[in-house]
Amino acid sequence: MTAGVPLAVVAAAALAYGNGFGVFGEGSQAHADTVADVATAAWATDVADGFASVNALGQNGTYGGRDGKTVTVKTLADLEKYATAAEPYVIVVAGTINMNPVGKEIKVASDKTIVGSGTSGHIVGGGFFLGSGVHNVIIRNLTIRDSYQGTWNDKDHDFDAIQMDGAHHVWIDHNNLRHMADGLIDSRKDTTYVTVSWNKLSNNNKTFGIGWTENVTADLTIHHNWFSDTEQRNPSADNIAHAHLYNNYLEDVAGTDIASSYGNYARGATKMVLENSYFQGMKNPVQKDSTAALVQRGNVFSGTSGRNESGGTAFDPKSYYSYTLDKAADVPALLKAGAGPRSTIGTTATAATTATASTKAAAATTLTVAKDGSGQYSSVQAAVNAVPANNPSRVVISVKPGTYRELVKVPSNKPHVTIQGTGSSRKDTVIVYNNAAGTPKPDGSGTYGTGGSATVAVEADDFQARNLTILNDFDEKANQSLSGHQAVALRTAADKVFLDGVIVEGDQDTLLLDTASKDKLGRVYMSNSYVIGNVDFVFGRATAVIDKSVITLKKRWDGTSAGYITAPSTAANRKGFLINRTTVNGDVSASSFYLGRPWHAGGDATLDPQTTVRNSTLSSAIKSTPWTDMSGFSWKDDRFAEYKNTGAGAGSASSNRPQLTDAQAADQEVADWLGDWTPTAS
Structure with a gap:
């Protein structure tokens, strides 16, 4: 992404980002530990729908x-x-x-x-x-x-x-x-x-x-x-x-x-x-x-x-x-x-007692990380490295409270990984680094580039993160001479990524939701979370839902307010970004942020960027004409729309503010984005 004005996203009804995180609750977290004597039974980790x-x-x-x-x-x-x-x-x-x-x-x-x-x-x-x-x-x-x-x-x-x-x-x-x-x-x-x-x-x-x-x-x-x-x-x-x-x-x-x-x-x-x-x-x-x-x-x-x-x-x-x-x-x-009781629930046996070991439900493995040495590993990346290549079942990396200043990469050959903070609040466990696109690599081979700047990079399918903060704290004000201030906190380039109860924070280009390649599907479901930034901070070509979350708009390093919420680069035959039941807020000036603009990455005219913002609460920070052009491409040639938003930043239908009909909205729901995948905490 080229430098520009901020982009923000919306989040859960009438929520606010504050010190207490009182809406979701500091203790609001999913748990993945299983008890040893029932670990081989699938029912032991079942959760409600x-x-x-x-x-x-x-x-x-x-x-x-x-x-x-x-x-x-x-x-x-x-x-x-x-x-x-x-x-x-x-x-x-x-x-x-x-x-x-x-x-x-x-x-x-x-x-x-x-x-x-x-x-x-x-x-x-x-x-x-x-x-x-x-x-x-x-x-x-x-x-x-x-x-x-x-x-x-x-x-x-x-x-x-x-x-x-x-x-x-x-x-x-x-x-x-x-x-x-x-x-x-x-x-x-x-x-x-x-x-x-x-x-x-x-x-x-x-x-x-x-x-x-x-x-x-x-x-x-x-x-x-x-x-x-x-x-x-x-x-x-x-x-x-x-x-x-x-x-x-x-x-x-x-x-x-x-x-x-x-x-x-x-x-x-x-x-x-x-x-x-x-x-x-x-x-x-x-x-x-x-x-x-x-x-x-x-x-x-x-x-x-x-x-x-x-x-x-x-x-x-x-x-x-x-x-x-x-x-x-x-x-x-x-x-x-x-209906009624099942012989396979509440027992240590699998459905068929004669099943071989290879057909039994695999147990989730838990690896513990702690800064003080009380865990198996002292860094998150060390625990990721310990996950065997092509692991067939869930591995939970349980991270104790603390600040982990490190880069974390989950490579494509390590699927089914969960990184979970164990504190009472998502603020207790923080993974942070400060690379930017223009930061020189230590080996002298050039700079990191936007995607390479990510504090946490996820390239493996079926990844989950919960109850933690992922932060890029690159200091723009102190690095004005540096070319390339894009600084990604989290980059996903995988399918079936579930982000639940997390904070993702940065300034420019905070959350990069991508796919492994142009021809591959990359679905992301983010819920009950916070996204915080100020310049194009939700962007990419993934098929992504931000649901029941808070997106908080930040001022620029120099105290100004200006930005865009989304910059999708969606393929013509794919779904882009869906922002659902979400609230946009932040201490920024009124009418200073756009909901989004079309990112035709590399000038690719075949792309058909999409953002739908629906059933969300928009603060007065949102412009009355909430979509705008980008790099010579008109937003009106792509897919940008709203449906039944409320708040001071919402507006009625016009040529500059398209609204979905009820029939169109029926085809633009969470299930339409996720298809055959139902995100389940594990």
Whole structure:
């Protein structure tokens, strides 16, 4: 990139870059450590999808107790001891545990995974309670059953399988929940960021209730669940900000004593999106209050009767997370085969116990780095060097807090590498260097050039970075005589790069999102992160998403404000940059930054640069004519557009400010950029 004025990017709704990083939370980080005795099992590192995967309220997704010890329990006393403990645990239930007294609900503490060992984990006569503030809990692969006290519409016994009052980040997955005195699942009192997936819920009256609040704040994802012979609350969702239901199977089994009253119900001020579900024999399969919004897409109704309603405007789930829909017609067979406890979850065995070592799931390897010598390596690059060439599985480089002044390169023959800071904040672990494009190489062979100036260079596919800062602190003011002030903090030239919970900071050309070659795809997904700079600081030819992040605009070295946010150099047949649900801010002058300009690298007229900025908050720093030309190429000949941005820097459609139509926007979502790749923390 030639020297010019700054370029910035946008980031997560109404976020600000400050000393506290309070929006995401200093402790907001993903964890990759696995416990030795379950390291060969894929389930040990599984994390939630849907709304439970969204980083919010200081919690980075939902991963349960995987950072703690793994314990196996067979008694009520042991289950309660570890479930209520302050520290994280993975609690494997290996047998049938009878609740005493009947109806007892264990008060689960934060950072827990409670998982049945294969199909053997049964909780009989009671369940679990998650109170206010409890978070990061996984309840998985259990059968919870039989607190029923003989009265169908029981008003006296509030005995639930799982009750949540004011909890957040909970994943309820692959359980068999049945025949309880009250609810199978009650999500109450502003409980939020919950995903309920692949469960069988059966033989019950009030099955799955959501609400018990006047606030409209809760976000839940409910997918691939089999509701069989459940009379009501399947679920009922009262005052839910975002209820996303998809690929569920609701059946009223003919010839039984249980008759459905209703299926999915949007109540109060709920906004519900209902997709590709299958309703068999249900009465009133879908209904809504007049105050609720309910959008239906692709559902199948077989032998149903009564109310089947929709209406209003809800929300776009893909603006919160990626997901893939199964065909509605396939859902009954899919869930009959796959819902409920699995023999391969909660055990150390792989899916086929006779599998050879070469076919077993490979364990993640962890290498530790510490400046004080307490780790295996004292530099990040030394740990990268220790990764074997063409490693077949994940290697986590766990970096203790400190400032690591070094250059780091992950070469193309070392895929599946994660570099993760272990501090309580992404500010605690810093990788920093100060090369610029014009910096002479020590061997006298010339200068580094823009790409070569990167503090961290990633050339290997399936790379991840989280909970750390990558910084280029080249001092422009002190080096005015130097030709070439571009100074890259992070360069990626690989596919499937996941940047989660990081800070990338520099001045000019901070973040270079590239591909291994012009003909190769290079996808990057950046979330819950900060990008900070002032001159063309997000640029390159990658297919890249910056989602739910903060992009902070900095003044130039001389105190002036001017810049551009993006400089894509996209190939004509590729996606460029997508900035989604992001906020642009910074202590710069009003109307001083462009959203972007087209970079036809090397004067290549065949390129078709693309930037889409959508559903983002733009500060007053953004110009009212937010796109501009570059090096003789007109931005109007390339692909630059906005959609439903807000803030002082947003504007209405004009010839100088193109806006996507709703139909066009439907084809420019995160999933369209990422294709068959779903970024997952590991």
